[in-house]
Structure formats: structure tokens, C-alpha cells
Amino acid sequence: MEMPKPNPDVLSKKDRIVSRLQDALQNGAVIHDEAETRAYECDALSAYRCPPLCAVLPSSTEEVSAILRICHEEGVPVVPRGSGTSLAGGALPTADAVILGVARLNSVLETDYPNRFIRVQSGRTNLSVTGAVETDGFFYAPDPSSQLACAIAGNIGMNSGGAHCLKYGVTTNNLLGVTMVMMDGTIIEVGGAHMDAGGLDLLGVICGSEGQLGVVTEATLRILPKPEGARPVLIGYDSNEVAGECVSDIIKAGVLPVAIEFMDRPCIEATEAFAKAGYPMCESLLIIEVEGSPAEIDEQLAMIKEIAQRHNPVELREAQDADEAARIWLGRKSAFGAMGQINDYMCLDGTIPVSELPYVLRRIGEMSKEYGLGVGNVFHAGDGNMHPLILYNANKPGDLELCEAFGADILKLCVEVGGCLTGEHGVGIEKRDLMTVQFSPEDLEAQMRVKDVFDPGWLLNPAKVFPLATSEARRAQTGEAA
Amino acid sequence: MIRPNSEEELAGIVAGAKGPLSIQGGGTRGFADNAAGERLTTSGITGITLYEPGALTLVARAGTQLEEIRERLAKDNQRLPFEPMDHRALLGTEGEPTIGGVVAANISGPRRVMVGAARDYVLGLRFVDGRGTVIRNGGRVMKNVTGYDLVKLLSGSYGTLGILTEVSLKVLPKVAASATIVLKGLSDAQAVAAMAAALGSPFEVSGASHNPGTGETLLRLEGFEESVRYRSERLAELLKPFAPPRIEAKPDAVAKLWAAIRDVTAFAGKEGDVWRLSVKPSDAPALVARAGAKQALYDWGGGLVWLRTDAGSNLRARLGAFAGHATLIRASAETRAHLGVFQPEPAPLARLSAGLRAQFDPRGILNPGMMG
Numbered sequence: 001m002e003m004p005k006p007n008p009d010v011l012s013k014k015d016r017i018v019s020r021l022q023d024a025l026q027n028g029a030v031i032h033d034e035a036e037t038r039a040y041e042c043d044a045l046s047a048y049r050c051p052p053l054c055a056v057l058p059s060s061t062e063e064v065s066a067i068l069r070i071c072h073e074e075g076v077p078v079v080p081r082g083s084g085t086s087l088a089g090g091a092l093p094t095a096d097a098v099i100l101g102v103a104r105l106n107s108v109l110e111t112d113y114p115n116r117f118i119r120v121q122s123g124r125t126n127l128s129v130t131g132a133v134e135t136d137g138f139f140y141a142p143d144p145s146s147q148l149a150c151a152i153a154g155n156i157g158m159n160s161g162g163a164h165c166l167k168y169g170v171t172t173n174n175l176l177g178v179t180m181v182m183m184d185g186t187i188i189e190v191g192g193a194h195m196d197a198g199g200l201d202l203l204g205v206i207c208g209s210e211g212q213l214g215v216v217t218e219a220t221l222r223i224l225p226k227p228e229g230a231r232p233v234l235i236g237y238d239s240n241e242v243a244g245e246c247v248s249d250i251i252k253a254g255v256l257p258v259a260i261e262f263m264d265r266p267c268i269e270a271t272e273a274f275a276k277a278g279y280p281m282c283e284s285l286l287i288i289e290v291e292g293s294p295a296e297i298d299e300q301l302a303m304i305k306e307i308a309q310r311h312n313p314v315e316l317r318e319a320q321d322a323d324e325a326a327r328i329w330l331g332r333k334s335a336f337g338a339m340g341q342i343n344d345y346m347c348l349d350g351t352i353p354v355s356e357l358p359y360v361l362r363r364i365g366e367m368s369k370e371y372g373l374g375v376g377n378v379f380h381a382g383d384g385n386m387h388p389l390i391l392y393n394a395n396k397p398g399d400l401e402l403c404e405a406f407g408a409d410i411l412k413l414c415v416e417v418g419g420c421l422t423g424e425h426g427v428g429i430e431k432r433d434l435m436t437v438q439f440s441p442e443d444l445e446a447q448m449r450v451k452d453v454f455d456p457g458w459l460l461n462p463a464k465v466f467p468l469a470t471s472e473a474r475r476a477q478t479g480e481a482a
Numbered sequence: 483m484i485r486p487n488s489e490e491e492l493a494g495i496v497a498g499a500k501g502p503l504s505i506q507g508g509g510t511r512g513f514a515d516n517a518a519g520e521r522l523t524t525s526g527i528t529g530i531t532l533y534e535p536g537a538l539t540l541v542a543r544a545g546t547q548l549e550e551i552r553e554r555l556a557k558d559n560q561r562l563p564f565e566p567m568d569h570r571a572l573l574g575t576e577g578e579p580t581i582g583g584v585v586a587a588n589i590s591g592p593r594r595v596m597v598g599a600a601r602d603y604v605l606g607l608r609f610v611d612g613r614g615t616v617i618r619n620g621g622r623v624m625k626n627v628t629g630y631d632l633v634k635l636l637s638g639s640y641g642t643l644g645i646l647t648e649v650s651l652k653v654l655p656k657v658a659a660s661a662t663i664v665l666k667g668l669s670d671a672q673a674v675a676a677m678a679a680a681l682g683s684p685f686e687v688s689g690a691s692h693n694p695g696t697g698e699t700l701l702r703l704e705g706f707e708e709s710v711r712y713r714s715e716r717l718a719e720l721l722k723p724f725a726p727p728r729i730e731a732k733p734d735a736v737a738k739l740w741a742a743i744r745d746v747t748a749f750a751g752k753e754g755d756v757w758r759l760s761v762k763p764s765d766a767p768a769l770v771a772r773a774g775a776k777q778a779l780y781d782w783g784g785g786l787v788w789l790r791t792d793a794g795s796n797l798r799a800r801l802g803a804f805a806g807h808a809t810l811i812r813a814s815a816e817t818r819a820h821l822g823v824f825q826p827e828p829a830p831l832a833r834l835s836a837g838l839r840a841q842f843d844p845r846g847i848l849n850p851g852m853m854g
Contacts, residue, residue, distance in 0.1 A: 112764075113678075113682055114675070114678040114682070114763070114764050115678070115762050115763050115764055116678075116681060116682060137682075137684075138682075158627060159627045159631065161625055161627075165625065166624075169598060169602060170625065170627075172602075172631065172634065173598050173602050182830075186830055188828075188830045188831060188834075189828070190831065192762070192805050192806070193762035193805060194760045194761050194762055194785060194805060194806035194807070195594065195595075195599070195760055195782060195785045195786070196588065196590075196599060196638070196760050197588075197638060198760065198806070198807030198809070198824060198825045198827065199824055199825075199827050199831065199832075199835050199853055199854065200635060200638070200639055200642075200643070200835045200838060200853065201588070201601060201634045201635055201637060201638050201639075202635075202831065202834060202835070203634075204601060204631055204633075204634020204635055204637070205630055205631055205632065205634055205635040207631065207634075208627050208630065208631045209630055209631075225681075225682050225683055225684045226684060227684050228684050248536035248537070249536070251536055251537075251538060251655075252535050252536050252558070252655070253655070254559065254655030254656065254657070254658070254706075255655075256654070256655070292709060293709075293712060293713075293716075295708060295709070295712055296705075296706075296708070296709040296712065296713075299706055299708050299709055300706070300709075351623040351624070351625045351626055352623065353534065353537050353539065353622060353623055354536065354537045355534055355536060355537050380625070383623070383624035383625045384537070384623050384624065384625070385623075385624075385625040418621070418622055418623070419621065419623050420621050420623055420626045420628045421628045422626075422627050422628050423623070423625035423626060423627065424625055424627055425627070426627055427627075427628060427629065431628070435628070435629065438621075438628055438629075439618070439629060440618070442615050442616070442617055443617055443618050443619065443629075444629070446611065446615075446617045446619070446632060446842070447619075447629050447630040447632065449838075449841040449842065450630055450632070450635070450838065450841070451630075452841060453834060453837035453838050453841055454834065465629065465630075
């Protein structure tokens with residue numbers, strides 16, 4: 001993966017930049033020792049690493065503003081970082097970049113139940129937002145798999161989703177407002193406790209902009225009352241086509257489960273060997289969860305079971321208690337770990353129209369043979385967001401490149417059938433060079449013009465999202481501006 | 483009136499435009515009246531191009547009439563979840579609302595409080611920018627974070643960044659049953675507190691409105707029959723401390739109640755200006771008291787307040803600073819020009835918005851002056 005060459009001018013004035021940052025921040029907030037900056041050399045896309053010029057850990061919005069003002073004056077690229085759980089390389093630095101980590105910004109600022117929102121600093125982890133309100137019967141809906149570790153800042157940057165977004169939507173649908181610092185240090189408030197934008201929906205375009213428009217330091221998030229209960233059902237089929245039809249029929253019938261998860265045979269086998277959840281050995285497995293009171297759950301599950309039976313399942317198991325519910329989810333939740341036991345893997349994130357599910361799974365199977373690399377599929381079937389896991393051996397020369405080529409082919413297939421490159425992980429560096437598959441030059445130009453407005457010098461996370469060749473002219477001017 | 487019949491024709495017209503264009507869909511919202519320039523309508527760019535009920539997806543060209551979309555969805559027992567308002571009664575306009583107009587103005591009805599706004603159901607769109615270039619963003623799948631979300635930026639941009647030509651929407655199944663709990667005689671503050679209690683319960687309230695004129699506070703529940711019955715009873719129990727609840731479960735009666743709230747029919751045909759306030763729900767009663775309006779209607783649990791005021795009066799000046807914004811929906815051309823339809827933004831935001839308009843419409847020909 002190509003990254004831009006570091007700006008020699010910035011590298012040569014490292015001491016001055018570090019000293020200016022130290023003057024602006026509390027003790028210990030600037031990490032510049034080469035051994036220590038290694039902690040920030042990569043995120044969860046660990047195949048790519050580069051220690052940054054330095055890392056800063058501000059404790060307030062004002063400190064973030066001071067940092068950005070200094071970097072702006074010095075012409076230094078800034079890479080914002082939440083918890084570093086990005087699978088797309090969203091927080092990968094370059095050698096001339098300052099990593100701006102929001103980990104110390106982790107307080108709850110305001111909890112308001114009558115108006116159903118919580119205001120938090122952006123370094124707070126996703127799960128701890130729910131943690132702050134759950135004893136009062138509320139929760140924060142977006143639930144990415146990394147929710148124990150990932151920060152709200154990163155969730156906003158990538159517009160993160162999760163297993164339950166079929167019903168509750170993704171980050172953008174649950175975000176009411178932000179405090180954001182612009183690259184020149186200006187602090188802005190966008191949105192708030194009210195529901196819609198008064199002018200252009202700036203919040204809508206900030207969410208999912210991968211840290212390229214500003215650094216979000218505080219967020220107002222919608223919280224929801226917890227449902228009375230939830231219950232999953234597990235359904236096994238002997239063909240992917242039939243499982244896909246079952247999903248489509250359930251949705252058409254008007255039932256809106258909170259989650260419809262899908263696993264294919266390679267994934268079921270790996271998971272069973274690893275977690276022993278007691279899954280049936282079959283071609284495809286659905287886990288469908290519904291919410292409500294016990295009576296409501298019974299009503300919805302009766303409809304789902306009736307539809308599922310029409311398609312002749314090889315297994316249909318409804319959780320009778322919390323223990324059985326946990327067992328049904330156990331396999332799904334350990335699927336990534338199970339695949340990791342077999343080999344190194346790359347996790348993809350394309351989305352397809354749900355009607356294309358059987359065709360895409362068949363094609364992935366064929367390509368798997370052509371490339372000679374195994375692949376397991378586990379994904380959110382209700383919304384077509386796939387997570388093919390391609391197995392490879394990181395120690396075998398050429399295997400990573402082969403795996404990346406296979407991954408690119410799968411993502412191109414997703415676009416070809418009417419879908420997209422990434423459903424919830426973001427573009428980062430991982431899918432950057434595939435953007436031209438999905439977008440015309442004019443489409444990309446329109447997006448880059450938005451960055452021109454927010455960050456005219458292209459200093460914020462500049463080497464992400466857009467193919468390097470496409471953004472080259474804009475990035476080149478940063479040197480001149482400095 | 484310029485009326486192109488295709489995206490390509492529209493792109494040519496914009497590229498060759500010599501002066502400002504005042505853009506409208508079906509013309510029912512009267513927003514185009516606020517912009518100077520030659521009138522252009524997208525009502526000729528029509529047709530549902532894709533509908534997959536099993537994927538909950540519908541794609542339609544911008545000029546497609548809302549009614550056509552509703553009818554098509556109804557055949558497969560589906561609907562637009564965000565329940566867009568019909569402005570005709572309130573504004574005294576004619577014509578047929580189009581889906582492009584709904585998205586361009588981000589029009590959402592009472593269900594917004596539970597399911598989100600129009601913008602939350604737009605999966606993708608195509609538009610012609612101020613240069614005459616066709617641009618596509620988003621797609622037709624429900625989860626998509628590929629590149630910047632221009633879909634949100636364009637939704638509610640009132641044609642100032644580009645002219646929509648096609649939108650792709652997430653739709654949802656129609657519900658089998660609905661019911662409304664009616665509370666009578668609450669003060670505005672009590673009503674907002676009752677609505678907050680209902681919306682903070684696990685009973686999935688899909689509408690929360692208070693009409694000080696009739697003294698009725700309404701809470702809507704939707705879903706499968708048994709579920710609606712169960713939740714109605716539980717919610718009624720919860721709301722007893724506020725006032726004796728009555729459960730309205732007749733389908734026609736429930737539909738009529740909420741159509742009236744959606745379309746603000748209580749204000750229709752009555753003199754004066756109409757404002758729309760977006761606020762923190764618990765702030766609403768105090769703001770309404772300060773407004774000194776002739777009439778008020780609360781929706782979205784208090785997050786949305788409709789006010790009917792003396793013609794020409796400056797509501798924003800009267801309210802002073804508050805968290806949220808006030809949009810002038812109905813007034814004379816002079817009042818709209820004088821007060822501005824949209825609430826002025828704080829300077830840094832206004833700068834960003836102006837910067838975006840300059841990027842997407844460098845000649846300033848798309849509904850100029852409409853949003854700032």
C-alpha cells in the first residue's frame with residue numbers, strides 16, 4: 001500500500017514542532033521518543049505500520065484547538081485517532097504526521113433522560129456510553145463488534161454500524177450534535193439536542209468523513225429506552241439460496257428483527273471447532289433476534305418460524321432461556337476469533353443488495369478456488385453488509401498480496417451487483433485505491449470539494465479515502481501553504 | 483417555466499444557464515417562491531426505476547409524484563416510514579408533491595421522533611450541480627460508508643447545492659395495527675413531561691403530539707395487533723398520573739388524527755404567519771410562552787413546534803437566543819425577504835455553508851439567496 005513521501009521540511013523541524021506542542025499542553029501529553037511513538041504506528045489494519053512524527057494526547061477541546069493551530073501554522077499533517085481499532089487503516093500515520101489521540105477525552109458531560117440524549121467527550125468508548133445510562137433503562141444503539149474498545153470519535157469518523165442497526169440505524173442516525181475543532185483551530189458547534197439542522201446538514205457530512213474535516217471532541221448522542229427483552233432463534237439451511245429467500249420473505253412479511261446474522265459452511269465449521277456452540281453442520285445458518293415483551297417476542301417469532309418452516313430448514317432452534325440465547329450468539333460472536341485460529345485473515349466489508357446474496361456467495365466460492373485461498377462468510381444479512389474473511393499466511397511471501405487481490409475482486413463484485421465497497425468499516429487506506437471502481441471522477445471531485453471547504457490545506461488525514469493520484473494536486477499544495 | 487424531461491436535458495440547461503434558476507418539484511411547498519430567477523421544475527423527470535420489496539428499496543426519479551410512490555408501495559404492503567407532510571392545506575398551494583421535493587427539503591412527519599427523518603431513509607441520490615455536472619452519491623444498499631455522505635448534505639439543501647434527479651430510498655412494511663392514547667386537559671409543560679415519559683418507555687411510541695387549542699395530548703403506537711394492544715394498556719397505565727387516558731384504536735380515527743398533525747391542518751386557512759421551531763423538547767413550553775403566538779402545535783414530543791403569529795412579526799427577535807432554530811414557513815414575500823426563511827447561522831457555520839455553496843454552485847445560480 002503506497003503512502004505519500006514524508007515532507008522533508010516537516011521532518012527537519014521536528015524539534016521545534018515538538019517543543020511548541022509541549023508548551024501548549026500539559027506534561028506528558030506529547031509523545032515523541034522513537035520507542036514510544038511505535039505504539040501509534042498502526043491501527044487494527046496491522047499489516048501497515050509507520051511511526052508518526054509524534055503523538056499528542058490532549059485533555060480538552062481547547063488543547064485540541066491549540067494543537068491544530070500549531071500544526072496548521074507549521075504545515076504538519078494531523079492524523080486523528082480514536083482507540084486505533086480501525087480495520088481500514090483510518091489512523092495509520094505517515095512519518096511527518098502528528099497523531100492526535102482523543103483517549104484522554106473520556107468524560108460524560110451531560111445525561112438528559114427527558115430529552116433522551118447523552119453528551120460525551122469523543123474519546124469515550126462505545127460500550128461505556130451505554131454503561132453510563134443502562135442502570136436507568138437506556139442504551140446507545142450503534143454496536144460495532146469492537147464496542148468494548150472503540151471510541152465514539154472513531155465511530156463518528158467511520159459512521160460505524162453494528163449487528164443491531166437493521167432496526168436502530170448506524171451512527172449518523174443516532175448522532176445529534178458535535179463540538180468539532182477545525183484545522184485552523186476554530187471550535188465549532190454543529191447540531192445539539194434539537195433534531196434537525198437549521199441550514200445545510202453539516203453534521204450529516206461530518207459523520208463518516210474519516211477525520212478529514214475536523215477533530216470531533218464532544219458528541220451529543222441519542223439514547224433509547226431499553227426494550228423489555230430480546231430472544232434469538234437459530235435456523236439452518238442446506239443451501240445459501242434458500243437461506244437468502246427466507247431472509248427476504250421475513251422482511252417482506254413486515255417483521256423487523258433487530259438482527260439477522262448469516263454464517264456459511266466454512267465459517268460454521270471453524271466456529272464449531274473453536275467455540276463448540278453446538279451449531280448444526282449445514283450450508284448456511286441464520287441467527288435472528290427480535291425484541292419486546294415476552295408476548296410480543298412470541299408473536300414475532302411465531303411469524304418468523306412459520307416462514308422459516310416453509311423453506312424446510314435442517315434445524316430450527318428457539319432460545320428457551322438466557323443460557324440458550326447466549327449459546328446461540330456465542331458462535332457468531334467468536335466467528336472472527338475462530339477464523340483467526342485457522343490462519344491470518346483479512347476481513348472485508350462490502351454491502352450488496354440482499355437479492356444478490358446467493359449469486360455473490362457462489363462467485364466468492366468460485367474465486368476462492370481460483371485464488372487458492374479459503375474464505376468464510378459471516379455477515380449482517382438483513383442489510384446485505386457482508387464480512388468475507390479471507391484466510392492467508394502472513395509469513396508466506398506473496399500471500400498478503402494475493403489475499404489483497406482476492407479481496408479487491410470481491411469488492412469489485414459487490415459494486416458490480418449494485419452494492420458498495422464498505423458498509424461500516426470505512427475506506428481508510430484499505431479501499432482508497434478502489435474508489436474509482438464505485439465513483440466517477442466527477443463524483444470524487446464533488447467529495448473532495450467538501451474537504452476543500454473544511455480543510456483547504458489538506459492537512460487532516462490527507463492520504464486516506466481518495467486514491468493518492470486523485471488527491472495529489474490538493475495534497476501537494478500543503479507544502480507550499482507551509 | 484423550464485421543464486426538462488431527463489437528467490441529461492437538465493444538465494444541459496444548467497450548464498448553459500445565463501442567470502439564476504428558481505427550482506421546484508411539484509411546487510406545493512412554495513419554497514421556490516423565495517428564490518429569484520427563472521422557474522425550473524423537475525416534475526418532468528419521472529418514473530420509479532427500481533423496486534425490490536424484499537430488499538426494502540425503491541429508486542425513483544426526482545419528479546415522481548409522492549402519490550404514485552405511495553400507491554406502488556401500498557401494493558406490496560409497504561410505505562415511506564418518515565411520513566412526509568403535505569403542505570398544500572397549510573400553504574394554500576396546488577400541484578402534486580414530488581419525491582425530489584420531499585428529499586430536497588428533508589420533510590419528515592410525526593414518526594420522525596421514533597424512526598428518523600427523511601434524510602435517514604435516503605440511501606443514495608443523483609443530482610446536477612451548478613456547473614451542470616451529474617454527480618452520484620450513496621447507492622441503493624442500506625449500509626454504505628464509502629466516501630463522504632453527500633446524501634445527507636443534499637437532503638434539506640433546498641436545491642442550493644444541486645438539483646436532485648433521482649433518489650434511492652429505504653422503505654418499510656406497513657403496520658398491521660395502530661392505536662392512540664389521548665390525554666385531555668394538560669398544560670403545555672405537563673404535556674411535554676407526559677410525552678417524555680412515554681418516549682422514554684420501552685413501548686415504542688411512534689408519535690407524540692400536543693395541541694393546546696383542543697387540550698389533547700396524543701401518543702401513537704404501531705405494530706402487530708397483539709403487540710399494539712399490550713403496549714397501549716401498559717402505556718396507558720404509565721400515563722395515568724398525568725390524566726385519565728383514553729385509548730383510540732379505530733384505524734380510521736387514528737389515521738385521521740395523525741394526518742391532521744402531520745399536515746398542521748389546525749392552522750390551515752387561518753390568517754397570520756406560520757413558523758416551525760426545532761428545539762430541545764423540554765425547552766418548548768417556555769419558548770411557546772415567550773412567543774406570544776396566536777396558536778401553537780407540538781409534535782415530536784415537543785422537539786417540533788408550529789406557531790401561528792401576527793403577520794410580519796419577528797418571532798426570532800421575540801424569542802432571543804435559544805438552542806435550535808426557527809424557520810418561516812408561511813408569510814408574505816416581503817416578510818420572507820425581510821426576516822429570511824432560515825434562521826441565520828453562527829458565523830463559522832455560515833462560512834462553511836457559504837463555502838459549500840460556492841464549491842457546488844460557483845456561479846451562484848441555484849436558488850440564490852434561499853438559505854443565506
